[in-house]
Amino acid sequence: MPRGDKAAIMQYKFFLPEISQQRKIGSDLLTINKKIELNRQTNQTLEQIAQAIFKSWFVDFEPVKAKIAAKQAGATAEQIERAAMCAISGKTLDQLEQLDPDTLQQLKTTAALFPDALVDSELGEIPEGWSFIPLYETAKYVNGSAFKASDFSSDEEGLPIIKIAELKQGISAGTKFTKSVRPDKYFIRNDDVLYSWSGSPETSLDIFKWFGGDGWLNQHIFKLNFSSKEQKYFTYYLLKHMKPVLVATAKQKQTTGLGHVTIADMKRMKVPFPSVNLLSNFCQVVSSLYLKGSELVKENHTLTNIRGSLLPKLLSGEFIIGSEQTN
Template sequence: MEFSITKIEEIANVKGGKRLPKGESLITSPTDHPYIRLVDIENNQVNERDLQYLTSSVYQKISKYIVEEDNVCLAVVGHTIGLVFYINSNMHGANLTENAVRLIIDKKQANPRFIYYYLNSEKGQAKILSRKVGSAQGKLPLYNIKSLEIPLPSLKSQNKIVSILKYLDEKIDTNYLMINNLEQISQTLFKHWFIDFEFPNEEGKPYKSSGGEMVESELGEIPKGWSVKYLSENVDFLSGGTPKTKEESYWHGTIPFFTPKDAKNNLYTTTTEKSITDLGLEKCNSKLYPKNTLFITARGTVGKLALANRPMAMNQSCFALKHKDDKQFYLYNIVDNLVKEIILGANGAVFNAINLNDLKRLKYAYSNEQVIANFENTVSRFYEKMSLLEEENINLQQLRDTLLPKLLSGEIEIPDDLEV
């Protein structure tokens, strides 16, 4: 495939985002003015779940710094350099953090999605990181973005490449939607049974609304026969550790090594930023935790949860939780409902770390074992499906990321009759 080497500035305007005016802050109540932070980026798109917003008065002060549909955005500060995300129609008009820039692509010369795919490719990422300046956190200056060179085939060829890669992206998005729906179903069922106490009674009817007897407890009213227990009575809290980072033989093996950075917004964690060898596992304080182990982050971003989608080790900034009767999906929902209590102190201040005692003091309403078993059996097929979908998405992402260089090099030819 023929292509020309083109600088970003020749096909796009590069514009920075904007920090909040001094003394102003974001709000959680939705307005017409969402503000995109780098923590809102998941799977190279804006995750709307935890978006924060500007008031109208603050928006007027920084209204020039908005993104538009089909903009390609790059993170330019610290460890996030190399993060590339695409602006879809639902984020058109949102404000952009000062920690990112946006590329306004000339669509007569380039397909914005082609630029997005290239910058996310292995070669694109290497070029971005090579242009970082400064020590420690570092930054990516605008002039280094503008002068970044990319291979640009004809617009017709770009469109064909995009049609192939976008098909894979759409399949990935469909899988994520299915995962989110299954997780919501599981959470709704958990709330119905264990928070609202509407689990099926002996006649199969909702317990509380059908006149089920309730009794007082230190946590409020609970069904008769239930009790208040410490989480530690039914859960083992296990620790992790890190092998020596300078010992090369301990690292870059086949064992995923979970750290707080790997706790994304996905339910399951399948791949991790770091990996260790069998020898590295022997030389650290972490066990090899089995699939469906529940991880909770204890430092940094405190209280993030993730289920292991394959056996993996873990560093000392997390805890691994194992239900003593192997009711891991029930445990996940219990802990998910206790997270706010975990990360808030007695005075309401947010903890920047949690320790073993913070976990051991947690109490919850414990039902009888049959109700728990019924819940676990009901939702287990949902979690198994979510696990498979996560695995499929990893494979699709790897396929997508390996296709682009093969298409550009001509190793894989695009049929002339491919419809775009």
């Protein structure tokens, strides 16, 4: 391995701001770091809330089971709907009475979309009237393009090639760029949804919202195309929920530390699929959570870029902080 010249390194001279400036630089960077972490935690909370709703409606079928239990207890039609409303909202019957009329009506509308029976299927029991479809049919999955070393440009010319590293860390000094032009299906832009299907199963297989700007998608990552917002939100949270299953599938084929989920796997996996009206209602419920989370991700990209460009300029004395000049 190549080694640096320790003596030469120790003699390297650099600009050192006054201690007051060092403290101001540290304070400014700490403020940015705190905001990035706060955004990350808030986004995680939003994801957890949306995932809880998804699991209740489309995995555990809690509103359906609440109706079944009330029906078996001899409840009236209104009481059956109220039971589902409690399951959807997480509130008691007494607490429902305290809700404003608009919220109560929204709950009634949602509850009416759930059936009051489960039926047998090849997946086990699913709500009456629902279907089941292969995971691969929940979106149009387009695999990225294969790039060779000869495709890379010098001096960051062209567009970035988006690999798993960029999905996890954003554009960095290690990002490769290319001036080559590929078919439009490989082109990605802000707000695209991407799924990394190959790599180290525990750390690489996941679904991502992309907000790193225009780029070309590398192989081993799917770009997901959707026919509607309803399909987008449902599939995004479905893949989030299915991550443990997909990771376990990849581990079964893991070699030299890498594993993958194939198209054949995704065609084999079946998922319950609700009615169009319920899918639309789910979209209305989680859209604010999804969009707010996206805004936080975008803000963190901006803050990270500011931090990355600000630090060297502050340390070199190029920027003026407060009323004092640093060089």
